[in-house]
Amino acid sequence: MSFLGFGGAPQPTSAQKIAAAETELEMVTDMFNRLSNSCTKKCIPTDYKEGELNKGESVCLDRCVSKFFEVNIKVA
Amino acid sequence: SLSASEQREFQNIVERRQMKDFMTMYSNLVQRCFDDCINDFTSKAVSTKEETCVNRCVDKFLKTSERLGQRFAEQNQAMMQ
Numbered sequence: 001m002s003f004l005g006f007g008g009a010p011q012p013t014s015a016q017k018i019a020a021a022e023t024e025l026e027m028v029t030d031m032f033n034r035l036s037n038s039c040t041k042k043c044i045p046t047d048y049k050e051g052e053l054n055k056g057e058s059v060c061l062d063r064c065v066s067k068f069f070e071v072n073i074k075v076a
Numbered sequence: 077s078l079s080a081s082e083q084r085e086f087q088n089i090v091e092r093r094q095m096k097d098f099m100t101m102y103s104n105l106v107q108r109c110f111d112d113c114i115n116d117f118t119s120k121a122v123s124t125k126e127e128t129c130v131n132r133c134v135d136k137f138l139k140t141s142e143r144l145g146q147r148f149a150e151q152n153q154a155m156m157q
Contacts (some may be wrong), residue, residue, distance in 0.1 A: 032148055036144050053136065062143075065144060
């Protein structure tokens, strides 16, 4: 906001707005990929005794996502 | 904050990314299940045991991705509020 009558900063162009949205999408996607890698490593044993997720693995994944977000916020 | 035509353009970008991410996920899946399940090189054919392992690995991985996706969306929503 400018009180001097100059009208403030120039409006972002269409291309800039889309680029900003794309950057945000990239960040969110990156975060999801890292979270997926980490939580899979921490929660899913590699002997594949069965194809279903058992209760323990499911709960572990849920908690892992929750903690990942919390750490993300704390670090930020 | 994006106009209708900007949204359409962004949608194209989103779709292209999703396709790329899907291909990446597929490659990771193959690598993970190969690394974890294929360890017997006394034969060049995949054994029954190995095949079972791979099938379970794929199932498990896809279900894991689905669950992580759901939880991630929920947490993301909660964080935005």
